[in-house]
Amino acid sequence: MVRAAMRPLAVTGYSVLSALGASRAENLAALAAGRTGLAPSLEPLPFETAVGAVTASLPDLPDGLTPWSTRLARMAAHLVAGLDEPLRRARARWRPERIAVLLGTSTAGAETTERAYRAFVENGAFPDRYDFRRQHTFGAVLHVVATLAGAHGPAWMISTACTSSAKPLASASRLIAAGVIDAAIVGGIDTLCRMTLHGFQSLQALDRGPCRPFSSRRAGISIGEGGALALVERDGDARVLIEGVGETSDAFHISAPHPEGQGALAAMAAALQQAGCRPEDVDHVNAHGTGTRLNDSAEAKAIRALFHHPIPVVSTKGFTGHTLGASGAIEFAFAALAIEEGWIPPSLHAEPIDPDIGLHLPTTVTHGRCRRVLSNSFAFGGNNVSVLVGAP
Amino acid sequence: MTPSPTVAITGLGLWLPGYPSLAAWSGGTADPAAATPGGRSLDRINRRRASVLDRALADVTAEAMADAAVDPATVPTVIGSSIGEAATMIELLDQMWRHGNPMSPADFTMSVHNAASGLISISNKNRGVAISLAADDDTPAAALIEAIGLVLGDGGPVVVACADEPAPRSLVRHAAPWDMLAAAVVIAPLESMQPYYSRLRVTTGGVPSVAPARVGEALGHNPQIGLVDLVDAVRRRAAGIVALDRGPGRGFGAEIEPGPRLHP
Numbered sequence: 001m002v003r004a005a006m007r008p009l010a011v012t013g014y015s016v017l018s019a020l021g022a023s024r025a026e027n028l029a030a031l032a033a034g035r036t037g038l039a040p041s042l043e044p045l046p047f048e049t050a051v052g053a054v055t056a057s058l059p060d061l062p063d064g065l066t067p068w069s070t071r072l073a074r075m076a077a078h079l080v081a082g083l084d085e086p087l088r089r090a091r092a093r094w095r096p097e098r099i100a101v102l103l104g105t106s107t108a109g110a111e112t113t114e115r116a117y118r119a120f121v122e123n124g125a126f127p128d129r130y131d132f133r134r135q136h137t138f139g140a141v142l143h144v145v146a147t148l149a150g151a152h153g154p155a156w157m158i159s160t161a162c163t164s165s166a167k168p169l170a171s172a173s174r175l176i177a178a179g180v181i182d183a184a185i186v187g188g189i190d191t192l193c194r195m196t197l198h199g200f201q202s203l204q205a206l207d208r209g210p211c212r213p214f215s216s217r218r219a220g221i222s223i224g225e226g227g228a229l230a231l232v233e234r235d236g237d238a239r240v241l242i243e244g245v246g247e248t249s250d251a252f253h254i255s256a257p258h259p260e261g262q263g264a265l266a267a268m269a270a271a272l273q274q275a276g277c278r279p280e281d282v283d284h285v286n287a288h289g290t291g292t293r294l295n296d297s298a299e300a301k302a303i304r305a306l307f308h309h310p311i312p313v314v315s316t317k318g319f320t321g322h323t324l325g326a327s328g329a330i331e332f333a334f335a336a337l338a339i340e341e342g343w344i345p346p347s348l349h350a351e352p353i354d355p356d357i358g359l360h361l362p363t364t365v366t367h368g369r370c371r372r373v374l375s376n377s378f379a380f381g382g383n384n385v386s387v388l389v390g391a392p
Numbered sequence: 393m394t395p396s397p398t399v400a401i402t403g404l405g406l407w408l409p410g411y412p413s414l415a416a417w418s419g420g421t422a423d424p425a426a427a428t429p430g431g432r433s434l435d436r437i438n439r440r441r442a443s444v445l446d447r448a449l450a451d452v453t454a455e456a457m458a459d460a461a462v463d464p465a466t467v468p469t470v471i472g473s474s475i476g477e478a479a480t481m482i483e484l485l486d487q488m489w490r491h492g493n494p495m496s497p498a499d500f501t502m503s504v505h506n507a508a509s510g511l512i513s514i515s516n517k518n519r520g521v522a523i524s525l526a527a528d529d530d531t532p533a534a535a536l537i538e539a540i541g542l543v544l545g546d547g548g549p550v551v552v553a554c555a556d557e558p559a560p561r562s563l564v565r566h567a568a569p570w571d572m573l574a575a576a577v578v579i580a581p582l583e584s585m586q587p588y589y590s591r592l593r594v595t596t597g598g599v600p601s602v603a604p605a606r607v608g609e610a611l612g613h614n615p616q617i618g619l620v621d622l623v624d625a626v627r628r629r630a631a632g633i634v635a636l637d638r639g640p641g642r643g644f645g646a647e648i649e650p651g652p653r654l655h656p
Contacts, residue, residue, distance in 0.1 A: 114485060133564070140528075158523060160506040175537070181393065250519070254511065
């Protein structure tokens with residue numbers, strides 16, 4: 001170990017919602033059983049693809065928040081309810097104006113807007129209850145989360161495509177270190193919507209069936225939805241620690257990764273450097289692993305360049321699909337699960353593994369030491385984030 | 393939130409309709425030909441991809457970085473926009489629902505909120521931290537607080553740029569329309585040796601004491617007007633609290649105190 005540049009953040013609670021289920025226990029059970037949440041889309045589409053839809057019933061918003069009610073906001077409300085107990089303790093410990101809400105999304109309220117816009121095109125009028133400011137903007141769901149959580153500190157939504165919900169972990173660590181806040185609700189949410197499905201189809205980036213990250217038969221992504229929130233505090237009774245967050249840019253192409261994974265490698269190295277860790281201190285990598293040929297190849301090169309031991313590398317997108325702006329938060333939660341449970345989920349649908357990937361990709365549950373996990377998220381714009389999660 | 397730690401403002405940038413730079417705004421005479429931002433700091437390929445919003449953000453970012461004499465290849469960027477690429481989103485919706493066409497992959501790629509952030513980092517060959525965020529009318533305050541965290545964490549300068557295009561009128565039916573604007577500041581540690589325009593810390597609950605920039609009503613409704621008011625106040629060597637929104641936000645303010653450097 002070398003000297004850490006970042007004081008670890010205590011994660012005192014987290015909640016997760018995905019195609020695997022609406023609770024930590026349901027997500028855990030599906031990961032352990034190797035049971036995917038991907039299935040053919042129930043919405044009619046002019047092309048074939050699998051999606052990771054959240055099928056759990058979502059709570060209605062309380063009366064005062066009804067004008068903000070969207071699928072995104074109801075997902076957020078569900079996740080805030082999952083933090084009820086740690087939030088109660090945090091509000092007793094810190095002043096509400098010292099608890100921030102720092103979230104990420106790529107879609108914001110696009111699912112609601114596209115339905116409203118379709119009605120406008122077909123009927124010449126928007127639905128009466130549609131309200132762009134309360135149902136579409138990035139700030140709308142912030143209002144819902146801050147109100148339900150009783151958190152009155154700074155609040156913003158990071159939107160950097162598929163790194164959106166990983167970056168708030170870095171923001172929170174900086175603001176706590178600077179003394180601006182004491183605690184933050186971090187994470188993010190995204191919903192399935194037609195714009196993203198049609199958009200990735202236009203890029204020829206969708207697999208027709210469930211995605212197969214790192215497989216020689218991989219043919220693109222499957223899109224999912226969901227989210228995860230975590231309560232991070234200056235100190236406290238931590239379930240896991242955030243030990244380092246590396247953020248870099250590729251400066252290469254707006255939508256394609258650097259072919260050698262240079263930005264990804266730099267992000268992983270920066271996370272380790274912040275934590276004062278060496279590569280051999282890490283027990284598992286939760287890869288971004290989207291299932292596209294270019295992304296998986298570039299990420300594999302970056303991982304091979306950093307780790308010289310056979311570290312288990314897993315993509316959980318075969319379970320949930322690529323949840324885009326929510327993927328960083330959901331996969332942070334899966335990293336925390338792995339540490340708390342002492343096992344690593346399988347890299348679902350990876351077989352037959354692409355021999356050019358050159359990584360150790362377990363396709364069954366791996367039991368054993370799992371004290372420290374590196375979770376990767378990479379995005380359009382060449383945006384890269386790597387989060388190092390550790391046992392307390 | 394308690395007041396943020398204090399940092400220094402070392403660079404400024406501005407784009408308003410008719411005023412393509414802070415120097416033009418300081419000169420006081422509008423140029424009708426400067427109706428849209430040029431995005432001249434973007435390389436040719438990325439300028440072709442760029443939306444009007446992206447070009448405005450590139451222009452003010454470049455002006456502020458040059459003013460502060462920071463290296464565009466290394467300085468972290470924090471980009472703020474309340475509605476981001478909403479105009480591009482409308483194009484995508486029209487392709488889907490109005491015309492029944494396949495979606496344009498180029499339009500889809502450029503619809504992400506961090507399109508400007510990505511184009512700026514690619515053009516500047518900047519492999520560092522790039523953040524793109526939104527907080528409705530509190531976006532300028534959020535971007536400044538995020539940047540202050542970066543300055544204190546990394547010990548170097550950070551460029552903050554905020555902009556919003558007019559909201560699509562078909563979607564935003566009941567709110568007052570606004571015109572496009574963009575503004576940028578470079579902030580740095582106070583203890584760095586560089587002469588600075590002003591000290592800065594972000595506060596809540598203070599009573600604004602600095603007059604806002606004299607702009608038309610339509611610009612005043614833009615969610616990013618607070619950063620324009622800050623840039624204008626720093627240029628005028630004002631001291632006191634600048635409101636970082638003009639009413640609809642949560643009441644964040646920028647407390648400023650002039651430093652040794654004068655704006656040319």
